[in-house]
Amino acid sequence: MAQPDLSIDRVTRSRRNLFASVRLDRLAEYRDDESWVEQALNSNRARFVPLWRNRSLLSVSAEGQTAVYLKPGELDQPDSIQSPTLLGTDGKRYFFAVSINDRQQEQVLASHPEAQFIDLRVASVDMDTKHAGVLAYAKALHYWQYRHAFCGICGSPNKLESAGHKLVCSDPNCGRQSFPRIDPAIIVLVTQGDACLLGRNASWPAKRFSTLAGFVEPGESLEDAVVREVFEEAQVRLKSIVYVSSQPWPFPSSAMCGFYAEAENRESSSTDEMEEIIWLSAAEMTAAILKDEIRLPPPVSIAFQLIADWYQRQCGADLGSLTRKAGGWLGRKGIK
């Protein structure tokens, strides 16, 4: 089968995916050092990543939407809801995720009139990649903290420890510890000869076609999950699979593992999950996009990246440019 571009390694390839492009030193060795955390929190190098009702603070401009961090002094009582969570450092600043209340939200917006609290998933369609990963990291940790407020064994309240990275049952007779969890999912572009397979789920926006994807189940390898999902969604049998890259996907808490897979043949069928399955060569894809017969997922997604890299290998052209020429990611008439 056609190999992915091996001129760059997988670390570099994964870092092209949104949310994976910003790297912090997570300072894991300091999480249990309360005096160090306190000192960092009170230093002028501290930056707060506020979350209000699970929404992230973004400045909105013609260039797109980008993360806004609050400096010390901009946010009174950063621990008004719970203690701040240490995210890490970029070498200059210490980043902390903080939950803020309604009063603090009003204060923040009053001092940042260009900013809004936005659902990161909505924002990510049109997001400046700069620092998107910090927001994703903060959001994923908060999701875990709020959904594990009580011990899964005895039902007592959990308390946050290790600067936000561990929950411990408050009943000393239980003391169960839990750690941030993510849900692995596979996403795969199936190819056969010169064509790739795209599916359409009935709940997606009009004309949207994309790669196949699904959660990894207990007792399954990533590759087993690829084989199962492709058959469940498109009734296609695979003969080989190549891992490509991965992407943190905090909606709510996935790690997307991206693959290419070569099908035995082009026998396929629509299913309960995919109302339509199509095979397209690069030339057919070009025509379908220009005629607005299909709309691909936004470029921030690993799905788009998998398709775009395949397209480039097939015909040497840039799929991002073609899609922009066709009128945008989700459709025409200026709708993004």
Ligand SMILES: [Zn+2]
């Ligand atoms: Zn317990």
